[in-house]
Amino acid sequence: MDKVIVAQNISLSYSNNETIINKATFSMNSGDFIFITGASGSGKSTLLKSLYGSLKPTQGSLVVCGVELKGVSNSKLNFLRRHIGIVFQDYKLIKEWTIEKNIMLPLLISGYEKDVTQSQVDSLLKHVRLKHQSGKFPLELSGGEQQRVAMARALAHNPILILADEPTGNLDDYSSQLIWNLLEGANEQLKTTVIVVTHHIPQTMNIEYKHYHIEYGSINEII
Numbered sequence: 154m155d156k157v158i159v160a161q162n163i164s165l166s167y168s169n170n171e172t173i174i175n176k177a178t179f180s181m182n183s184g185d186f187i188f189i190t191g192a193s194g195s196g197k198s199t200l201l202k203s204l205y206g207s208l209k210p211t212q213g214s215l216v217v218c219g220v221e222l223k224g225v226s227n228s229k230l231n232f233l234r235r236h237i238g239i240v241f242q243d244y245k246l247i248k249e250w251t252i253e254k255n256i257m258l259p260l261l262i263s264g265y266e267k268d269v270t271q272s273q274v275d276s277l278l279k280h281v282r283l284k285h286q287s288g289k290f291p292l293e294l295s296g297g298e299q300q301r302v303a304m305a306r307a308l309a310h311n312p313i314l315i316l317a318d319e320p321t322g323n324l325d326d327y328s329s330q331l332i333w334n335l336l337e338g339a340n341e342q343l344k345t346t347v348i349v350v351t352h353h354i355p356q357t358m359n360i361e362y363k364h365y366h367i368e369y370g371s372i373n374e375i376i
């Protein structure tokens with residue numbers, strides 16, 4: 154089975170040199186659905202940043218979709234990111250752009266045709282129940298609505314890997330279920346590899362998943 158992520162002995166820290174992740178070794182298969190849990194401050198977002206190439210390991214080897222991230226060039230990283238959808242913990246929507254244009258962004262970068270782009274965006278807006286808000290700007294929406302826009306943007310270009318950092322953190326049960334359904338659907342129908350950081354693994358999952366827990370700098374699979 155193809156590996157989407159192969160981490161060997163990776164350590165992660167910020168410029169203050171405090172070790173957040175200490176010599177972790179793990180791999181994730183193509184098509185896996187993976188939950189990552191851990192206490193606040195344990196390093197979940199830090200791990201996702203490293204998988205997205207925005208925080209380089211201080212040691213070890215980290216290969217994502219076949220690309221070694223240690224010492225990766227900017228052009229190769231940009232290319233890799235076209236195949237990744239990411240939901241940041243703080244959403245990172247472009248506040249000068251409408252909701253619709255925010256969701257269009259990865260499609261524009263990937264060079265999709267205009268009519269494909271429009272129908273994909275319309276369909277995603279419907280899925281996250283935000284069709285009526287499409288012309289608004291992010292700051293005109295509630296936190297939970299912005300979070301749903303971020304999820305739609307992450308899915309827009311049919312990525313092979315989705316990284317989602319607490320994608321239901323701000324949502325009520327109904328909207329959370331919409332998000333889990335979208336992620337399950339991408340995993341089942343498109344074989345997208347999904348890595349989700351959450352504090353609560355939903356009880357309603359219809360598919361098999363893996364679970365890693367971060368504690369004291371270690372990443373342990375819970376079986």
Ligand SMILES: Nc1ncnc2c1ncn2[C@@H]1O[C@H](COP(=O)(O)OP(=O)(O)OP(=O)(O)O)[C@@H](O)[C@H]1O
Pocket residue numbers: 167168169173191192193194195196197198199200242
């Ligand atoms: N930019 C940064 N510079 C320095 N230290 C950081 C930075 N971002 C995070 N940290 C530190 O790294 C550790 C892990 O942070 P991280 O954001 O990965 O935690 P988390 O598990 O995602 O927590 P939460 O559940 O609260 O989101 C924390 O001790 C935090 O203070």
Ligand SMILES: [Mg+2]
Pocket residue numbers: 197198199242318
């Ligand atoms: Mg976090």
